[in-house]
Amino acid sequence: MSETALINQVAQVNLFAEIEPNQKERIIVALKKAGFVVGYMGDGINDVSALHAADVGISVDSAADVAKQTAQIVLLEKNLRVLLAGIREGRVTFANTLKYVFMATSANFGNMFSMAGASLFLPFLPLLPKQILLTNLLTDFPEMTIASDNVDPEMLGKPHRWDIGFIRKFMITFGIISSVFDYLTFGVLLWLQVPVEQFRTGWFCESVISAALIVFVVRSQNSLFSNRPGKYLMITTATIVALTSALPYTPLAPFIGFQPLPAAIIGWLSLIVLLYILTAELAKRIFYRHVNL
Known part of the structure; x- marks a missing residue:
């Protein structure tokens, strides 16, 4: 799917499955260009590019070091209410x-x-x-x-x-x-x-x-x-x-x-x-x- 098509379609989709790290980043960039404020949560090395692309990158205390360093928020407890x-x-x-x-x-x-x-x-x-x-x-x-x-x-x-x-x-x-x-x-x-x-x-x-x-x-x-x-x-x-x-x-x-x-x-x-x-x-x-x- 082209960049323009993805920007037009991304807001209509609730679930993306079996995507690669660079595709995560593409989705986040498309959401941002569509006018959304985007937060992304990830804990692995393959999440780094998506964490960096998001408006707010969120990781956890047990995540890979590079993911925690890239994220703006690191959760110290297993509680999403925070x-x-x-x-x-x-x-x-x-x-x-x-x-x-x-x-x-x-x-x-x-x-x-x-x-x-x-x-x-x-x-x-x-x-x-x-x-x-x-x-x-x-x-x-x-x-x-x-x-x-x-x-x-x-x-x-x-x-x-x-x-x-x-x-x-x-x-x-x-x-x-x-x-x-x-x-x-x-x-x-x-x-x-x-x-x-x-x-x-x-x-x-x-x-x-x-x-x-x-x-x-x-x-x-x-x-x-x-x-x-x-x-x-x-x-x-x-x-x-x-x-x-x-x-x-x-x-x-x-x-x-x-x-x-x-x-x-x-x-x-x-x-x-x-x-x-x-x-x-x-x-x-x-x-x-x-x-x-």
Whole structure:
């Protein structure tokens, strides 16, 4: 059978008998080209090429050394149920890694445009270098706990692959939304004619708090309240929001270049953050309605 014919027929066949080692490899390659994620279990020398060709090679502790060295997973006990647990953990890890990628790429893409655009029309730096470093440090803490977050059932039901095109669309869509609300913050602070130190303090607070809270939006393609976030993600996010809000009023504020914010500015910034979260939630629903992961 030709390679093209095998690719078209392989999904319709449940059992292959009396096949040679190179034919095992051909079947696996055909399955992969047909769009399947392929795992292969083998324990002998004649299984090495198939183990290498599969997406995941699986062997056992009593297998030939070369088979164990080629496989990605070696079972230490005679229990195939561990593979189900491994598949589930792998999909959880993949889903949470995607959340981090979505969060980091969209936030950095939006901040890049915000900082570059603000530098064109502001007569001063919107944030000092030490304030930028502090922003990166504080926003990293909630992202570090994404690894322990709960995952949507849809992400566990079937395997997923990296889709750079999807990630690019997500980054551009939510990066632009982030940048729009950064410019809205600039406009409000300039309209209120605040001093430079308060301008930097206001944007710092808005940027860090919105970046921490937006994790709850991008972590799931479902509604904001349909899937409970992980405990550690909720704790770290609440801690960072509280710490960022209190920082301008601590003795450390003058050393970082911050000033306490009047109640009017706090009210405006709170409204902007709320509108940002609601807009991102609405954009997420529209986005996933037209773009499938």
